[in-house]
Amino acid sequence: MRLSHHYVVPHVSTGDMLRAAVKSGSDLGTKVKEVMDRGELLGDDIIMEMVAERLAEPDARARGFILDGCPRTIRQAEALAALMAPGAIDLVVDIEVPTVQAMRRLASRRVCTDCGANYSVTTPPKVNWTCDICGGEVIQREDDTEDAIIRRLELYERQTAPLIEWYEDRNQLTKINGVGAAEAVSRRVIRAVEERRGRWQGPGRPSGRLL
Numbered sequence: 001m002r003l004s005h006h007y008v009v010p011h012v013s014t015g016d017m018l019r020a021a022v023k024s025g026s027d028l029g030t031k032v033k034e035v036m037d038r039g040e041l042l043g044d045d046i047i048m049e050m051v052a053e054r055l056a057e058p059d060a061r062a063r064g065f066i067l068d069g070c071p072r073t074i075r076q077a078e079a080l081a082a083l084m085a086p087g088a089i090d091l092v093v094d095i096e097v098p099t100v101q102a103m104r105r106l107a108s109r110r111v112c113t114d115c116g117a118n119y120s121v122t123t124p125p126k127v128n129w130t131c132d133i134c135g136g137e138v139i140q141r142e143d144d145t146e147d148a149i150i151r152r153l154e155l156y157e158r159q160t161a162p163l164i165e166w167y168e169d170r171n172q173l174t175k176i177n178g179v180g181a182a183e184a185v186s187r188r189v190i191r192a193v194e195e196r197r198g199r200w201q202g203p204g205r206p207s208g209r210l211l
């Protein structure tokens with residue numbers, strides 16, 4: 001979110017798109033809800049179809065985008081690479097957080113049901129769990145319960161961790177220390193993007209594409 005404001009490019013979050021589908025109550029949304037409540041991942045085909053559709057929209061085509069929450073599997077990474085022109089993905093950012101800390105962070109997370117803004121038990125909205133930005137209700141997501149979090153971390157180890165090597169092999173990866181306040185972490189990410197941009201030519205390139 002912070003990055004997409006900094007670079008004025010769309011923040012394409014698979015999590016947000018899936019939650020919007022759930023909220024709409026469509027057939028897809030109902031199916032998505034069942035899977036997410038169990039803390040499981042959706043099939044690669046559904047995710048990639050949704051991502052492909054979003055990235056084909058004019059804003060993403062014109063200015064680039066920050067892709068968040070995808071790819072989560074090697075198959076998704078392959079599908080994404082096939083979707084984009086060669087070299088179109090500028091940088092993949094791996095934000096590293098120790099497992100214990102990741103668990104604590106997910107368990108204390110609270111989100112706005114309307115705009116998706118993130119809060120936590122230690123950084124709540126100013127007034128009574130009402131979103132500072134839009135006035136919506138701020139709650140704990142159903143998939144942020146302890147059981148679902150443990151299952152998600154297991155899935156991460158099994159399905160997502162192998163992506164680190166996959167992107168390293170393609171010289172697209174940068175690792176960022178994810179410990180600390182959100183502002184500090186996003187500054188580190190921006191610095192990494194700027195370092196990578198230093199290798200791009202001139203100001204003609206408006207933004208990075210991040211994962």
Ligand SMILES: [Zn+2]
Nearest residue numbers: 112115131134
């Ligand atoms: Zn809100």
